[in-house]
Amino acid sequence: MTVRSPLTKAKLSPNQLEKQRQIIEAARVVLARDGLAACTTRAVEEAGPLAKSAIHYYFSDMDELVDQAMAQHLQAFMDRLRAAAAAHEDPSRRFWAAVEEFLGIFAQMPSTALLWFDYWIDATRKGRVEPIDRLNREVTAIYEELLAAVPVPEPQLHAEALFSCLLGLIVRQTVQGPIDALRPLISQICAVDVPS
Structure with missing residues (x-):
């Protein structure tokens, strides 16, 4: 081409x-x-x-098309996270709903995890890190906003740690199946109590 x-x-x-x-x-x-x-x-x-x-x-090439298609996938993903959070009034429950939706999407569609990681690896190898950076910033921004509403001190730092943790949990979930005991780990990382 x-x-x-x-x-x-x-x-x-x-x-x-x-x-x-x-x-x-x-x-x-x-x-x-x-x-x-x-x-x-x-x-x-x-x-x-x-x-x-x-x-x-x-x-101009397939990379440009893939970047735009993945941006559309990301937008749909972000819309689902926002919708899950918006279904609750309590800030803590909004946060947990967005976390559960994040993991639920990948549990329901394990091939989505493979697509995301394939895309990240491919884009990084080709030196096209801007789309990956944008993806990371946008997902982190949702959690930063939710954590700030709880409120949690240093919500940006906690949101970045949470996103890193969630990425690792996606890999574990893909290989080992659903993980039931995630809430205490996420609670500890983000300093947000597990709702009762």
Whole structure:
């Protein structure tokens, strides 16, 4: 594939933006269903309504398309965390609901963990760390906001520690199955009492 500068949203018509969105959605489907290694131009073409030439037109390379599709996955993930927290009024329960939703997503769909880690490894090997850094910052920001409302001293520090812990727990959960005794560990890391 020839590498060229990507089209900016300012240069795209509404029709072109819709075509670009369709391609990103097709890539999301392939990533969720088959994983990162299977997300090829041909697979995206087969999953969506547009030809391979459209993919080449709207994206400079597959890395750019994968980054955008993963950003959409992240947004859906973040929306689920926020919705879980919003279902509760008590700040402590909001925090725990977001933690349980985080782990629940990966427990329900173990392939999601593999996709995330494959993506992180691939992007890091290719020196494209900005999307990974953005992902980390956005997830950490949700927990920082929830911890600040509890309130917990140094919510940013606790949120960063929590996110690191959750990433490790995802790996354990993928290999060993659901972990039942997580609350005391998370409570200790974040200084938030386990609700009774």
